[in-house]
Amino acid sequence: MAIANIRSTMAIVDLSAIQHNLRRFRTLVGPHVTIMAVVKADGYGHGALPVAKAALAAGAGWLGVAVAEEGVALREEGIRAPILVLGPNNRNQIAAAIRHGLDVVVYSRDSLEWTVETAQMQHRLARIHLKLDTGMGRIGIPVGELDQKWLSRLSHPSIEWRGLMSHMADADDPDEAPTREQLKHFLDAAEWIRQRRGDLPQWLHLANSAATLRWPDTHFNLVRVGIGLYGVAPVPGNWGLIPALTWQSRIAMVKSVVPGTSQGYGRTYHAIGYERWATVPVGYADGYFRALSNRAVILVGGRRCPVVGRVSMDQLVIRLPNTLDARIGDVVTLIGSDGGDQITANELADHAGTIAYEIVTRIGPRVPRRYLHGS
Numbered sequence: 001m002a003i004a005n006i007r008s009t010m011a012i013v014d015l016s017a018i019q020h021n022l023r024r025f026r027t028l029v030g031p032h033v034t035i036m037a038v039v040k041a042d043g044y045g046h047g048a049l050p051v052a053k054a055a056l057a058a059g060a061g062w063l064g065v066a067v068a069e070e071g072v073a074l075r076e077e078g079i080r081a082p083i084l085v086l087g088p089n090n091r092n093q094i095a096a097a098i099r100h101g102l103d104v105v106v107y108s109r110d111s112l113e114w115t116v117e118t119a120q121m122q123h124r125l126a127r128i129h130l131k132l133d134t135g136m137g138r139i140g141i142p143v144g145e146l147d148q149k150w151l152s153r154l155s156h157p158s159i160e161w162r163g164l165m166s167h168m169a170d171a172d173d174p175d176e177a178p179t180r181e182q183l184k185h186f187l188d189a190a191e192w193i194r195q196r197r198g199d200l201p202q203w204l205h206l207a208n209s210a211a212t213l214r215w216p217d218t219h220f221n222l223v224r225v226g227i228g229l230y231g232v233a234p235v236p237g238n239w240g241l242i243p244a245l246t247w248q249s250r251i252a253m254v255k256s257v258v259p260g261t262s263q264g265y266g267r268t269y270h271a272i273g274y275e276r277w278a279t280v281p282v283g284y285a286d287g288y289f290r291a292l293s294n295r296a297v298i299l300v301g302g303r304r305c306p307v308v309g310r311v312s313m314d315q316l317v318i319r320l321p322n323t324l325d326a327r328i329g330d331v332v333t334l335i336g337s338d339g340g341d342q343i344t345a346n347e348l349a350d351h352a353g354t355i356a357y358e359i360v361t362r363i364g365p366r367v368p369r370r371y372l373h374g375s
């Protein structure tokens with residue numbers, strides 16, 4: 001048995017913020033578009049199950065996961081809502097998905113054959129979404145290869161063709177031309193299918209968070225919202241989203257140092273004058289990137305305190321402002337608000353040379369999650 005969460009470092013997830021964000025997207029897309037809450041990678045590090053429940057309670061109609069196992073885990077916790085496995089699946093994953101009533105993506109000849117074989121073996125219907133590659137170049141049938149053969153394969157009695165989808169490569173880019181082109185490929189393919197088949201599958205979906213915010217033409221009747229649900233804006237602008245995650249720790253030690261004192265591995269920082277330093281029990285093994293060494297700031301009492309020296313595996317050190325009376329046990333904020341100030345995942349990402357998605361999904365399993373409950 002694991003002991004209770006007694007660590008000073010924790011991630012606090014505000015589920016009412018998740019629900020607020022879901023409703024923001026609802027306002028944006030209108031009443032006729034269904035929202036898929038994407039909860040892959042353990043709900044972008046926030047916890048897949050609590051986020052899924054909060055999102056469904058606030059009106060999400062679908063859940064999206066990356067791998068079958070994530071969907072199975074949600075089913076085993078009693079989630080009955082439709083779940084789409086967004087990523088590629090091997091045979092074992094397809095078998096697990098079909099057995100647990102998850103929708104799968106068909107993105108290649110092989111993926112369709114495996115899906116048909118598995119459905120037949122299990123005497124079940126496989127619910128599939130056909131994925132077209134309109135320019136992302138990752139998975140999907142290149143739009144140019146869509147032909148009559150594909151349509152006849154998809155009319156197999158073991159297949160329930162539920163959706164037609166594609167994925168945007170750069171909906172967040174100020175250059176709009178590539179997105180317009182992807183949208184055009186998608187519309188052309190849909191029209192080609194409609195003409196030959198007489199109708200289209202029930203669900204048409206193309207938009208991630210950025211496209212949902214910036215490209216109303218991509219909404220169709222289902223949008224796949226990930227990062228925005230967590231209150232992290234994928235594109236600049238005031239979208240009225242609230243970050244759901246606060247990452248906190250507490251000061252473990254405070255000391256005064258004389259000019260020239262070195263800090264940490266490699267002695268990459270030396271005290272400039274008489275300084276006060278505080279040790280914080282968070283490191284790169286918790287997901288606080290080593291690339292943030294001598295770059296990021298952490299909030300203490302609403303003040304910005306620079307990270308000095310290298311972030312090590314389990315600890316880091318910050319420099320306290322001379323006028324701040326900080327003590328052992330005081331709360332420090334790595335991501336989130338304190339006083340009038342705020343550190344966003346996007347700010348940390350800029351310092352680390354990455355994107356906010358990587359910051360939140362890498363907060364490690366060693367960091368306990370605490371939940372503030374929504375409605």
Ligand SMILES: *Cc1c(COP(=O)(O)O)cnc(C)c1O
Binds near residue numbers: 038040086207224234
């Ligand atoms: C992750 C993912 C999404 C969600 O993307 P965000 O940018 O986080 O909104 C949507 N669709 C697919 C296929 C994905 O893999």
